[in-house]
Amino acid sequence: MANSFSEPARWRDLDKLLARCGNIVGPGFEPSPQLRQEIGEFARVLVVGAGGLGCELLKDLALSGFPNIDVIDMDTIEISNLNRQFLFRLQDVGKSKAEVAAKRVMERVSGVNITPHFCRIEEKEIDFYNDFNIIVLGLDSIEARSYINSVACSFLEYDSDDNPIPETIKPMVDGGTEGFKGHARVILPGMTPCFECNIWLFPPQIKFPLCTLAETPRTPAHCIEYAHLIKWDEAHSGKTFEPDDPQHMQWVYTEAVKRAELFGIAGVTYSLTQGVVKNIIPAIASTNAIISASCALEALKIVSGCSKTLSNYMTYNGVEGTHIKVTEFVREKDCLVCGPGTRIDLDTSTTVSQFIEILGEHPKLLLSKPSITHRGNNIYMQSPPILEEMTRSNLQQPLYYLMGKVRKDTVHVSGMAENNGKKSSSLRKLCVVFKGIAAADVATQMDTAGNF
Amino acid sequence: MAAESKTKYDRQLRIWGDQGQTELEKASVCLLNCGPTGSEALKNLVLGGVGSITVVDGTKVEKHDLGNNFLLDEVSLGQSKAKCVCAFLQELNDAVKAKFVEESPEALIERNPSFFSPFTLVIATQLLEISLLKLDKICRQSNVMLLVARSYGLTGLVRICLKEHDVVESKPEHFVDDLRLHNPWPELKEFAKTMDLNVTDPVVHKHIPYIVILIHVAEKWADGHGGCLPTTRQEKKEFKDLIKGYMINMDEENYKEAIESSYKVSLPHGISSQLRQIINDNNAAEVNSASPDFWILVASLKEFIENEGAGEPPLEGSIPDMTSLTEYYISLQRIYQAKFESDCLAIEHRVRTILKRIGRDPDSISRAFIKNFCKNTRKLTVCRYRPLEDELISPAISELQKYMTDEDFSFSVSFYILLRAVDRFTANYNRFPGLFDNEMEEDISRLKTIAVGVLSDSGLHGSTLAEDLINEMCRYGGAEIHPVAAFIGGVASQEAIKLITKQFVPLNGTLVFNGIDQKSQVLAV
Numbered sequence A: 001m002a003n004s005f006s007e008p009a010r011w012r013d014l015d016k017l018l019a020r021c022g023n024i025v026g027p028g029f030e031p032s033p034q035l036r037q038e039i040g041e042f043a044r045v046l047v048v049g050a051g052g053l054g055c056e057l058l059k060d061l062a063l064s065g066f067p068n069i070d071v072i073d074m075d076t077i078e079i080s081n082l083n084r085q086f087l088f089r090l091q092d093v094g095k096s097k098a099e100v101a102a103k104r105v106m107e108r109v110s111g112v113n114i115t116p117h118f119c120r121i122e123e124k125e126i127d128f129y130n131d132f133n134i135i136v137l138g139l140d141s142i143e144a145r146s147y148i149n150s151v152a153c154s155f156l157e158y159d160s161d162d163n164p165i166p167e168t169i170k171p172m173v174d175g176g177t178e179g180f181k182g183h184a185r186v187i188l189p190g191m192t193p194c195f196e197c198n199i200w201l202f203p204p205q206i207k208f209p210l211c212t213l214a215e216t217p218r219t220p221a222h223c224i225e226y227a228h229l230i231k232w233d234e235a236h237s238g239k240t241f242e243p244d245d246p247q248h249m250q251w252v253y254t255e256a257v258k259r260a261e262l263f264g265i266a267g268v269t270y271s272l273t274q275g276v277v278k279n280i281i282p283a284i285a286s287t288n289a290i291i292s293a294s295c296a297l298e299a300l301k302i303v304s305g306c307s308k309t310l311s312n313y314m315t316y317n318g319v320e321g322t323h324i325k326v327t328e329f330v331r332e333k334d335c336l337v338c339g340p341g342t343r344i345d346l347d348t349s350t351t352v353s354q355f356i357e358i359l360g361e362h363p364k365l366l367l368s369k370p371s372i373t374h375r376g377n378n379i380y381m382q383s384p385p386i387l388e389e390m391t392r393s394n395l396q397q398p399l400y401y402l403m404g405k406v407r408k409d410t411v412h413v414s415g416m417a418e419n420n421g422k423k424s425s426s427l428r429k430l431c432v433v434f435k436g437i438a439a440a441d442v443a444t445q446m447d448t449a450g451n452f
Numbered sequence B: 001m002a003a004e005s006k007t008k009y010d011r012q013l014r015i016w017g018d019q020g021q022t023e024l025e026k027a028s029v030c031l032l033n034c035g036p037t038g039s040e041a042l043k044n045l046v047l048g049g050v051g052s053i054t055v056v057d058g059t060k061v062e063k064h065d066l067g068n069n070f071l072l073d074e075v076s077l078g079q080s081k082a083k084c085v086c087a088f089l090q091e092l093n094d095a096v097k098a099k100f101v102e103e104s105p106e107a108l109i110e111r112n113p114s115f116f117s118p119f120t121l122v123i124a125t126q127l128l129e130i131s132l133l134k135l136d137k138i139c140r141q142s143n144v145m146l147l148v149a150r151s152y153g154l155t156g157l158v159r160i161c162l163k164e165h166d167v168v169e170s171k172p173e174h175f176v177d178d179l180r181l182h183n184p185w186p187e188l189k190e191f192a193k194t195m196d197l198n199v200t201d202p203v204v205h206k207h208i209p210y211i212v213i214l215i216h217v218a219e220k221w222a223d224g225h226g227g228c229l230p231t232t233r234q235e236k237k238e239f240k241d242l243i244k245g246y247m248i249n250m251d252e253e254n255y256k257e258a259i260e261s262s263y264k265v266s267l268p269h270g271i272s273s274q275l276r277q278i279i280n281d282n283n284a285a286e287v288n289s290a291s292p293d294f295w296i297l298v299a300s301l302k303e304f305i306e307n308e309g310a311g312e313p314p315l316e317g318s319i320p321d322m323t324s325l326t327e328y329y330i331s332l333q334r335i336y337q338a339k340f341e342s343d344c345l346a347i348e349h350r351v352r353t354i355l356k357r358i359g360r361d362p363d364s365i366s367r368a369f370i371k372n373f374c375k376n377t378r379k380l381t382v383c384r385y386r387p388l389e390d391e392l393i394s395p396a397i398s399e400l401q402k403y404m405t406d407e408d409f410s411f412s413v414s415f416y417i418l419l420r421a422v423d424r425f426t427a428n429y430n431r432f433p434g435l436f437d438n439e440m441e442e443d444i445s446r447l448k449t450i451a452v453g454v455l456s457d458s459g460l461h462g463s464t465l466a467e468d469l470i471n472e473m474c475r476y477g478g479a480e481i482h483p484v485a486a487f488i489g490g491v492a493s494q495e496a497i498k499l500i501t502k503q504f505v506p507l508n509g510t511l512v513f514n515g516i517d518q519k520s521q522v523l524a525v
């Protein structure tokens, strides 16, 4: 690879870290003048999100010696992105964030190769995510974080003593910001808490009680939510409200103003209407820059070993002075996502369709419409139609038979589950154990498993 | 503001408002050295719409700049770094006036100190102590704010240098509302009296605002306790039970809110120690025609507290949302607002009188400014930073000693000492320690000797630094690692925004970045 990316003169500064030995470094750090090139050849990084954090991350990672980066984002560029998403210009409005961001970074950092994916994260096959050595998240939604986390954790395998197998750990670095505050965290599934282990760090958004909106409004936000949640449906039978349609927003604003006047409430503005309806989180360039830089630095340290890594959660708060704090959270022992899997005991005669029923009723899972895979084989797929048709005949077969008559193994199921009162796509790892199989058989089973 | 700017800046206007944006657009910022640290700091300000920027750098773009500075590309090679960075910054936001000066910052500091006086803020990056000492003096003399940012391997620092920064809108995240439940004024008491906690209509009962509930219960409590409000833990518990006694049904949200907020009746009277310190500041005691508006308002506030306020600051006038019938809530809002307006008027009167007395136009401070001040009196913040020279001549020995023995701070304080040692090394040898692979061993022992000198000059005789960290500093060899630079530059721009908008509280101390385990700390040295 004789392109400009490998020129030593260009990487004079970074090479000081990568080529020189130190005493405060990560495990397995092998400094050498070739290390940067080796990283360039083997390391593939995925950046999830090409927004405020994503733009910064792409730049930071490209200048941290990662020449092979992918970026995935379904969004298109809006004017209100331009105060911080520095890879975008006014003339880019409406275009794919992932595509424009990739192009801009490649224009400026020669030799770097960024592959954009302009689609939803759920649209990609699970295996797509397994191709990366590290996944860096620059997201603003809990649902998306939760999804990527479950995908990364699904690659994790445990040995027979329930210890995580190191080669199957897919490291993640996650960043998030709100106004002058943000966090960066390192997730090594099986070793450090996953996103789901500390889900309580992200409390669900508080909603106003409907009776307050309907009967005793007191604040401008109450008037806005009344227009948005109650009045809209009354006035537009069946038509869904589109927050990105300015006419819809204008209608809600006008109705909110009327309601506020009726009750003598001051302070409804168009800007507040947008903020309340779209749940806009304030965002600025500097906080995004700080958090992304932390995340990129951790990615560099994880991949190269050139220093210790953050263990495991850093918060930055710049509201009153500057406060930076590192907290070492602990794993949730029974985490459904990063643990060895939710244990499910089945009879050897349990069919796939009976198994699907069990998943729907299992109190910890409550998983509907599941697709089931076992060691990469499709047991039953809900979609696409062609796969559904191909796997439909398995529904009446015993799962034990389809899993190759093993006593105990990991099964992945993806379907719809309830998270914080909302249905969303979820991936779950199960530890399926068949009853009545002698433990003596286990040794032979393990041998077979090793052949995969 | 034009509609397009409103939309473009929407996400930040929700943080610092039109007022903050106006301040930002008025500001003129000078950057010294446009390596990655400085370039990234300025990038964030340009995106936000700072008024004008001046990039100062005397070097030409070399290959190694392309490996850590996103604002430079292949085409820039061999050209003026300041010019290239400036051109890219301009591309980010055409509303910003971007200029560059191709000259070394050290030379400007040495030969042309008046160069700095027109700026609102100077961001000095990657400068050595020796230049910073001079620059600090220059900026203090001409009342220009100075931000220092330094990236060095996996460490770095950010600090603020200026005489005084006064904040009215400090916008703290958590602040107890000023409801005066411990001391309701007549109109509020009157309103509370119009409501009966024993009302039979259940809908009305569960919609009495908690402010009214607490005033009633507090009055009842005081009657039975010689006029006193609950103070001890036991009394506070009994007070809550007293509230509970009025509930006709356990799901009455307003009573739950009253119990949760019951501590508000026991809040201490009067002003906080922080506010007391501000009103007793010398700047407020002796206002004259040269006094900043802020201190004239503080002087008026002091008079108000000692007179009309009877020990209390002006009421803020806003109340939080609470379960209530709409009409009760709106009435309460009006009562609080009216008290705020009358307190404001009293302060305004005092402001005008003081202005007249000191020979200034009595109308030279706007009513809007006074009102905003009154809304924020409990949150006023004054930040002062001592000159860099003082820090070197008379270091805060006890603080330093504390940090040296505190595990959470030991890396940060060591980096602080070592960064100073690196500057001395560089002044001696004209290069960074560890710049060349073949002199690594010698440099480690040289840096160690110098660091011991810095320690003893800082009053830390006998303290030692971890060998591993001295090695690390030499390993870094002055490298500017992009993500570290982006972090340091990011923090610098964040502080710049706080200083320029005069909102939120800026960094108070020296932030030492610890890129090893991210346990960065702010040192008060």
Ligand SMILES: [Zn+2]
Pocket (backbone or CB within 6 Å): A193, A194, A195, A196, A197, A332, A335, A336, A337, A338, A339
């Ligand atoms: Zn977990």
